[in-house]
């Protein structure tokens with residue numbers, strides 16, 4: 128099993144669902160973790176998950192729904208390890224199903240702030256340090272959602288995540304900062320809902336593939352976690 132000993136990963140939205148599952152799988156590989164949720168009190172279950180693996184961890188609570196909130200999360204990381212080797216941009220919100228022309232501008236803006244703009248701000252905060260140290264893995268969580276105008280802000284924000292990921296990968300070309308995006312599949316979480324096709328455990332090992340890439344490996348690529356289910 129490939130180890131991540133002495134690496135630090137920030138997993139946004141690791142208090143529950145897919146982020147919590149990613150955090151546990153990273154801890155199992157010896158990776159130190161900055162755990163994040165809207166409130167640090169939400170992280171107790173994830174701490175219990177990772178404790179058996181004996182890794183170091185640091186807790187950061189904070190809303191990603193404003194630039195100031197994201198700045199506070201960045202400050203929280205800086206008050207802990209100070210940097211990250213792996214930035215796992217996982218936190219996101221979905222919309223309540225709504226006729227497409229009835230979404231308010233405020234809902235469009237809030238969805239893009241949490242799902243895209245916070246990611247952009249976190250990449251700007253931690254990407255340049257990765258380049259200086261000659262190692263980085265940035266993983267942006269996207270979605271296969273398609274043909275659902277009733278969730279248009281969510282869907283469009285994820286399309287923007289895809290485009291941003293590809294552009295950012297070019298910015299970091301040749302310096303071993305690999306930037307990739309991954310779709311977990313339709314998963315039974317609070318966001319995915321009870322009718323989703325897959326249990327959250329199915330996202331491993333797929334969600335780890337873009338983290339475990341060899342140095343100077345693929346960048347700007349799309350991965351589908353379910354392609355690796357059961358491996």
Ligand SMILES: NC(=O)c1ccc[n+]([C@@H]2O[C@H](COP(=O)([O-])OP(=O)(O)OC[C@H]3O[C@@H](n4cnc5c(N)ncnc54)[C@H](OP(=O)(O)O)[C@@H]3O)[C@@H](O)[C@H]2O)c1
Pocket residue numbers: 139140141142143144145146163164165166169189190191192216217218219220241268269270271310311312313314315316317318319320323
């Ligand atoms: N589930 C699916 O079927 C599915 C399909 C495709 C893509 N995805 C993507 O997978 C990722 C994880 O989804 P999930 O299903 O695990 O979601 P989830 O169960 O709803 O968990 C969301 C996580 O994001 C955090 N979060 C939510 N709003 C936040 C905010 N305003 N500020 C800071 N943190 C916030 C939550 O923290 P708190 O616990 O503190 O609220 C929680 O840790 C998302 O990017 C999602 O778009 C999911």
